[in-house]
Amino acid sequence: MSADDFLAQLRAHVGAQGPRHEARHPITGTGIADWCDAIGDTNPLYTDEEAAAKSRHGGIVAPPATLDIWDRPGLPAQARFRPQGLPAADDPRSKVLRMLENAGFVGVVAVNSELEIVRYLRPGDVLTNTQTLEEISEEKQTGLGIGHFVTTRQRYETVDGEHVGDLLFRILKFRPGTGKTAAADPNAKPAPAADPALRPRPAINRVNQALFDGYRAHELRIPKCSECGRLFFPPLPRCSECGSFDIGYAVASGHGTVYSYTVVHYPQVPGFRYPIVTALVELEPIDGQVVRFLADMVGVTPDAVTIGMPVEIEWLDSHPAQVEDATDSRGPISLPQFRPATPTRRAQTLSAAEVSEGERLPIWTLPLSPTHIVAGAIATRDFQDVHHDRDLAHKKGSADIFLNINTSLGYMQRFVTDWTGPEAVVSALRVRLGAPAYPYRPLTFSGSVQSVDAGIGRVVVAVQAVNDLGPHVTGTVELELPT
């Protein structure tokens, strides 16, 4: 069959409207709480009955980014997990996707997701979704491979017919191994994030042993005189203040602020990704004493680092799990790094008048682990294998499992609503996905206020989430703030 004939067959489905699909179960508080745990969203209006009752919603609501997760089929979306007798999904997109898979376009990535929120969902709501297949692109060469973009619109209503939101969704189905980028090469496993095992090794001796033991326990230890309590760094066997040879240590919180920094371009040695941002950090006071500590930074681009920037510790391990009793300089090693401090969630919601156009949100770096990716996928009820099964992800043309779009949306929502405070009402979340978010590649969110309409409290925030492969998420969040 020619490509034109195949496209014609696919496009025969364009314009088709699927059956009104009904969620199998009502939205539950447990489902909402699992989502909040996976995303790290601690907005009390999603989980705390008392706080939610006092809010503008009058009770617990589901996070807006969850609009399109509740009616999903769950694991039975995969044929091998479908109970006998349950027919395959017969909505237009599912039909078209099966045709594409049979033709070898087995790779899949979401490209666009645009959620328009009409009203926040609540526990007990039973959702329905009516899908329209809007567009199928001609065959295109993309970075990931040769494939087709498939665009659908979904209208969400409750079983009672109340319109609660809309979704425009676009995915790319591609042939693995036909891509142009290194990320598309299934044989190219992602480089581990700056492998500490390859780095120049610290010289460990009797004077500094306790501090390096601390590294292995993920404790940042600062030498402390057991007699007079004076803190100092780097370690010495004697307190220069009181003369005691009895030196212990205090454990630092790992929080601090950048005192000075550099960006290393040359020379380049194994174990690092260049350029390296290195920071001299003034640690949060311990017993009222301020000590400085040095480390490389992760999750920050050279143009984003500033003196005074709040940072927190992150541990880089050469080994999958912490190792007990490693005693020499050659074995497994853990090293501290700094990353931008996680911005604190605002408890009192900003009013529109307090927000100005061009204002920047504090940056947020998320050290992405496989657990983040798998927990996010499951909590958003997305059982696509590429989000939890590394072997299948490789087979389908991906270098590793990667973040699903609903988790990206969730992080974006959290990033913005942690900044606004809990009572902001999200009316739209729109994202375009770029570089895949693989494990071990920290994702850094930045944002700025694109527009403010103080009269009606409408604020639009432009958001980008970037990893070292490029922009992962580019999008906007539209909110209503108290006026």
Next chain:
Amino acid sequence: MSKHTYAGKAAVVGIGATEFSKNSGRSELQLALEACVAACEDAGVDPKQVNGLSTFTMETNPESEIMRGLGIPELTHFSRIHFGGGAPCATVQYAAMAVASGVADYVLCYRAFNERSGRRFGAGVQDRPAGATSEEAQFAWTSPHGILTPASWVAMFARRMMHEYGVTSEDFGAVAVADRRHAANNPAAHFYEQPITLADHQASRWIVEPLHLLDCCQETDGGQAMLVTTIERARDLKQPAAVVEAAAQGMADDQHMMRSFFRDSIVGLPEMGTCARQIWETSGLSTDDVKTAVLYDHFTPFVLAQLEEFGFCKPGEAKDFIADGGIEIGGRLPVNTHGGQLGEAYIHGMNGIAEGVRQVRGTSVNQVDGAEHVLVTGGTGVPTSALMLGPDR
């Protein structure tokens, strides 16, 4: 602290160097011997008369090999100074103390290496040393984080200096422009007839931000030696004496080797301040008496800090002091008239002492009128040394 008693009793009487290149094509030992012989010839002293040697702990050519190569029958003094580029002026200081106290008659100070074609300092720690000495353990807090080279250490200070004093990369660039202007007149300089503009500096690639390539000194193959003896013997020799009017070493509170990141303030160079205080007290001179200086320039930012530590300007004001050609020939205080280590060669500061001697003799390619007393400094950011040279009167 009182005046140093050996001050004024010793002089540099001979200077000698190899050519400065990127690939000498011969051994480091040969470079050292050539430089030593040249220094003796310059002074008109038979190398066999030398009975003292002073060099760096980093020097790869042992005194025994130099002694045998020069045919020296007996050595009564041999000393080494630690901390890399901080050592140069201290080799002359030790030599001066040795001859003034009668421990030795003629002391050669030397340093030679194939620093470009052989082991390059700028390469950093590329292997993975796992040692246990306290010397090695000093690096445990930086190397695993990619902070491996002198450039990466100095950049940390430079960034803070920019933050606190409003110094800019263009200010650092003014030092490079001055050095290269001076080197352009110096046939011995690697960058002879190759001046640069501030735009060239700004366009050069990053090495470690905020340092551009042109903020960093060269890597050089070469050797430099100086012969030191008493002022009395000096008067019978070929060249006018460059008297050691003062010399000093310095470390200061919470000192580290180029990584004193833990002091209350990191925008100054207190160890150089320690040197400055001794230099002024011992020489009895003031900044007004100094018409030219050779300030250690492995990286441009610390030239600014040295001007402040020696009191040529107030803390934070060096950027104004160097503006508008302030440290170029014809300016307020021409600095590094040989082209410095950015322009002439990087011989661990030893070639700067030779330039100090030439300014005292009146033989510099960029001779400064009335340059009687010449300040020379050792490496910055490290435990260091400084020297005041002057005419015999």
